[in-house]
Amino acid sequence: MPRLQGQALLRTPSNARRGDVLPHAVASDDRGNVPCVPSKRALIIGISGQDGSLLSELLLSEGYEVIGVVRQSTSTRFENLEPIRARIELHQADVLSEVSLVDVLSASEPHEVYNLASPSFVPMSWKQPVLTAEFAAVGVTALLEAIRRVDDGVRFYQASSSEIFGESREVPQTEETPLAPVTPYGVAKAYGHLITRSYRRQYGLYASSGILYNHESPRRPLDFVTRKISHAAAAISLGLKSEVLLGNLDARRDWGYAGDYVRAMWLVLQQDEADDFVIASGETHSVRELAAAAFAHVGLDWEDHVRVDDTLIRGKAELHDIVGDASKAREQLGWSPRVDFEGLVQLLVDADVERLRSRLEPVETLADI
Ligand code: GDP
Numbered sequence: 001m002p003r004l005q006g007q008a009l010l011r012t013p014s015n016a017r018r019g020d021v022l023p024h025a026v027a028s029d030d031r032g033n034v035p036c037v038p039s040k041r042a043l044i045i046g047i048s049g050q051d052g053s054l055l056s057e058l059l060l061s062e063g064y065e066v067i068g069v070v071r072q073s074t075s076t077r078f079e080n081l082e083p084i085r086a087r088i089e090l091h092q093a094d095v096l097s098e099v100s101l102v103d104v105l106s107a108s109e110p111h112e113v114y115n116l117a118s119p120s121f122v123p124m125s126w127k128q129p130v131l132t133a134e135f136a137a138v139g140v141t142a143l144l145e146a147i148r149r150v151d152d153g154v155r156f157y158q159a160s161s162s163e164i165f166g167e168s169r170e171v172p173q174t175e176e177t178p179l180a181p182v183t184p185y186g187v188a189k190a191y192g193h194l195i196t197r198s199y200r201r202q203y204g205l206y207a208s209s210g211i212l213y214n215h216e217s218p219r220r221p222l223d224f225v226t227r228k229i230s231h232a233a234a235a236i237s238l239g240l241k242s243e244v245l246l247g248n249l250d251a252r253r254d255w256g257y258a259g260d261y262v263r264a265m266w267l268v269l270q271q272d273e274a275d276d277f278v279i280a281s282g283e284t285h286s287v288r289e290l291a292a293a294a295f296a297h298v299g300l301d302w303e304d305h306v307r308v309d310d311t312l313i314r315g316k317a318e319l320h321d322i323v324g325d326a327s328k329a330r331e332q333l334g335w336s337p338r339v340d341f342e343g344l345v346q347l348l349v350d351a352d353v354e355r356l357r358s359r360l361e362p363v364e365t366l367a368d369i
Contacts, residue, residue, distance in 0.1 A: 041065045043110035045095060045143065046117030047088070050219040051159065053080035055114060055262040060087055062266070067108045069093045069117070080219050095139030101146035105154070112269050114157045115143055118189070121223055122163065123314070125185035136188035137195075144199045144207065152205060155269045158196040160209035161189045162254070162280070162322050172325040175211070175276045183317055197276070206274045210265050213280035213324045216344060217258035218351035225287055226255065226348060229294045234352035236305050237298035243305050246291070247312030252284040254323045257339035257347065267333040277333065280324025285341050293345040298353070 042059050044052050047068025056066045066088045070076070074090040081088065091108065093100040095117045105113075118136040119125065125132040140158060147154050162173070163186035170177045179194075181187045193209050200207040216226040225246070232244035256279075264279040288302075295302035329335045339347065 039063050039065055040112065041067060041108060041110045042112045042114065043067045043069065043105070043108050044114045044116060045069045045093075046115070047090070048078040048081055049116060049120070050080065050217055050258055051215075051262055051265075052114075052116045053078075053084075053219060054217065054258055055116070055265055056081070056084055056088055058259075058262055058266060060084060065089075067091065067104075067110065069104055071117075095142055096134055098142045098146050101143055102150055105146055105150040109151070110154060112155045112157070113143070113147065114159070114265060114269075115140060115192075116159045118159065118192075119185070121221070122183050122185045123317075125183055125188070126317070129184035132184050133188045133191075136185065137191035140192040141195050144195065144205065147205065148199070148203060152203065154206070155274070156196070156205060156207040157265055157269050158192055158207065158209040159265075160193040160196070160211045160276070161186070162211060162213040162324060163319070164190040164193050164211065165322060166319060168321060171321040172280075172282065172323045173211075173278065174325045175278055175328055182319065193276075200274050206269075208268045208271070208274040209276045210261075210268050211276060211278045211324070212261050212264075213254040213256065213278075213322070215256045215258040215261035215279075216348065218348060218355075219258070226290065226344075227352075229287075229291050230345070230348035231352045232305070233291075233294040233298050233300065233302075233349050234356055236295075237300060237353065238356055240356065243307055245307050245309035245312065246287060247309065247314065248318060249288040249291070249306075249308065250286055251314075251318060252286045252320075252322075254280050254282065254284050255290075255341060255344060256281040256337050257344045260337040260339055264329060264333060264335045267329075267335055271332065275332075277329045278324045278326050279329055279335070280326045281337050281341070282324060282326055283341065284323045289341075290345060293342060294349050297346050297349045 042064045046052050048070050059066050068088055068090045070090055074092050091104045093104045119132055147156055164179045164181050165173045165177055166180040166182040166186050168180055179190045181190045196207045196209050199205045220227040222228055222231055235241045261279055268277055291302040291306050
């Protein structure tokens, strides 16, 4: 019987089941032969976005086989996936088609499934409320049903969001805070959050949610305020433009670095029991502070370059007091963010300066958001 060095008995490849946590240590038998130990397989629905691509890189570094699901043709050029394209497998499927999800689950036999498929830019959800509900709400049910049909031992991660707390009466929010979403995105995400819990309770599925607060990286699209500001600060410092239009400068968010947050996603699925976790920095900063830090990093005064455009102010749809208490994640997952607010802003601005310098990215006139 093969034994793990310093660990308990290992399932052999023949009796390994999806859902088993297979250690990455190498086992050998009494004669020192190393058997073929299967690595864990992860299926990432919505792999081509910021979170999907960063999570893929993390899982590859942890020895996983990574399989991704995209809506478009698999031959599309996915910029975020370029550095790892040769190391991952892509399948085309639609979260609104349970049949296509059953097919991809049957073909890939994953141990872990991460559902990151959803539009993520909140104002867009007012323009496309039905589409948002289909993808961010109903799509989760289709995926949970497909998992139940193909293999109920699969571990499932749902990308939940701080938007589910909306007009929260509790500050900061925890896993127990009542949901009070106000945007179509938040309402759809609340459905996704609750249906994940409901399948865990009713069918005993290993289905967990990470309630992630704003998490940013150089892979964020330019319509998010973080990238809008870092890109503008970089472009202005290089003499490529002179000003940027912003909305509510007093709006506050709990911002973190996406690389830290995808690590939390992975840790969520390594727990013995499925559960929900708030993932947040625990502090808020205003858009004004963000602009000041970004422009200061390139030696500029933000007040010389930022103009407020009233059409960008969200009014009643603006969220206030959205800040997370990640104590449970700290205690149970051993998770805490490694990059703080200042570090995040500098990382974003440095990346935009480098991109613009190397002319990888044209300077564009940002559409009003
Ligand atoms: P969200 O929290 O997911 O909606 O992330 P965003 O990056 O889109 O917005 C974060 C905050 O920045 C919100 O409170 C916005 O009202 C505020 N904000 C202020 N000016 C702008 C702007 O020009 N663009 C965007 N996207 N947000 C802005």
